[in-house]
Amino acid sequence: MSHYLTDRLDAKLSQSMERAQRAPAFLVGGTDDGPGAGRPNPGRGQDVGLITVVPGYPGSIVTQSGEAPRISTAARDLLADVEPDGKAHDIDLPAYGSYRVLAEESPDGSTFVVGLPRDDVDDTISSLIWWEVLLALGAIAAAAVAGRFLVRHQLQPLRDVAATAHEVTAMPLSSGSVGQTVRVPDNLTDPTTEVGQVGEALNQLLGHVEEALDARHESEQQVRQFLADASHELRTPLSTIKGYAELSRRTGRDDPDQILAKVESEAGRMSTLVEDMLLLARLDAGRDVDRRPVDLTRLVVEAVNDARVVDRDRTWTFDVPDEPVVVTGDEQRLHQAVTNLLTNASRHTPPETAIDVRISVDETVRVDVHDDGPGVDPALLPTVFERFTRGDSSRTRASGGAGLGMSLVKAIMHAHRGDASVRSAPGDTTFTLTLPRD
The missing domain is CATH 3.30.450 (Beta-Lactamase)
Known part of the structure; x- marks a missing residue:
């Protein structure tokens, strides 16, 4: 101008x-x-x-x-x-x-x-500048008002997401079962928008936190149950030893061998229980097992032969590959896992039940222990590998051990980067050990 x-x-x-x-x-x-x-x-x-x-x-x-x-x-x-x-x-x-x-x-x-x-030119330019300044200030003010309104409107979903986060922080999460916490509404989890991505990420975080807290609570419950079960299992042999010691002192019987034999039996039972619990504790702590080449074929054949000697009236069969199957691991612990499965099958099936052991090799190495017995109670299947889980809830000696055998199998497999599983139906029960191939 x-x-x-x-x-x-x-x-x-x-x-x-x-x-x-x-x-x-x-x-x-x-x-x-x-x-x-x-x-x-x-x-x-x-x-x-x-x-x-x-x-x-x-x-x-x-x-x-x-x-x-x-x-x-x-x-x-x-x-x-x-x-x-x-x-x-x-x-x-x-x-x-x-x-x-x-x-x-x-x-x-x-x-x-x-x-x-130049007065007309200068006055015109000055007037134009003032009008531009005034209009610019007016436009800035209008833009500020409109921008504030638009920003508040656009950020309302984000405030809703923040309200959800504040609601979660007000929940008691320090102890007990958490259950389902609040979630960001579905209309605020659209992954195509920035706010939706934040809402979706917060929901995923809340889900992860719930799982972690539920796992913590479950672990606490397992520890409490473990302590209660361990105390119960140890109390029985201790009470027996104490009772026989008092009986010997009060009666003055001349046949101490029988009493000592009973005391030794209960002490051995306690020793086995304590050793199993210590082994579980070491495996839970992540201590690495011995890793050496192990001939799994020979190990399984020896375990089946040992079981056949203990339970002669039962039919024992095994099917192994012609070539030795070699894995890397702790031979003693792997033998213990296979023996526990064989003992479990022998203890919880009728004498006429046949037990078949099979080794198969594909992407992994599998050891299947199959029986045609009555099968595992469906109510016990989800917890069959948990500690102190037994088919007989009466906790009598006739029902078997302390209920740590299957949990030891699971822990030993995890220590070898493998797994233990069960598939059961009446007349068709299979326990499977899975190990990685070398």
Whole structure:
């Protein structure tokens, strides 16, 4: 805008210069000493505020009334210094303000200087700037209000997600079963939006925390149950030993061998229980087992032969590959796992039940112990590998051991980066040990 208005002002200057150079030099009444002596009158047809300096005459300025009074000496001196190059220049004249002036030489060598005030240009630019500032401030204020509204509206889902997080922090999670906590609503879990991604991530985090807390609670319950079961199992032989010791002291019987045999039997039972619990504790602590090449074929054949010697009336069969199957692990612990499965099958099936042991090799090495007995109670299947789980809940000696055999099998398999599983139905029960191939 400044360039546009300045160009228009320069055009007016050029027109004023032409009129000044064409104007006839007539005098305005009076003598040489009068107030109007020696001055041409360039005011006719010129713009108000035009300053004209012509050769041989003092400079004049056109007023609103059309008159052309003289300009000050200081202003005339400044105008005389303007280069007559035919180009417009900006100059500040004392008592007159900012001017746009043009100086040219006429064909006869005379210098003409004309000037127009810049007030209109400066006032217009100043007004435009003020309007721009005001409109910009208004636009900023409107944008701030609209932006605040839009941001609050767009962030409302995020506040809802934060409210869900605060609600979770207010829940008692330090102890006990956690169960299902609150969740971010489905409409705030759209993965295509940023807020939806936050909501979905928070739901996944809450689910993970729930699983961890439930696992912690379950572990605490298992520890409590383990302590209760272990105390119960240890109390029975201790009570027996104490009872026989008191009986021997009170009666003074002459046959201590029978009493000592009973004490030794109960002490051996306690020793076995304690050793099993210590082994479970070491395996749970992540202690690495001995890792050496183990001939699994020979190990299984020996375990079946040992079981056949103990339970002669039962039919024992095994099916192993022609080539030895070698795995890496602790031979003693692997033998214990296989023996526990064979003992479990022998103890919980009728004598006429056949037990078959099979080794198969594909992507993994599998040892299957199959029987055609009545099967595992469906209520026990989910917990068959947990500690102190027994088919007979009466906890009598006739029901078998302390209920640690299957949990030891599971722990030994996990220590070997394998697994233990069971599939059972009446007449078809299979316990499977899975080991990685070397």
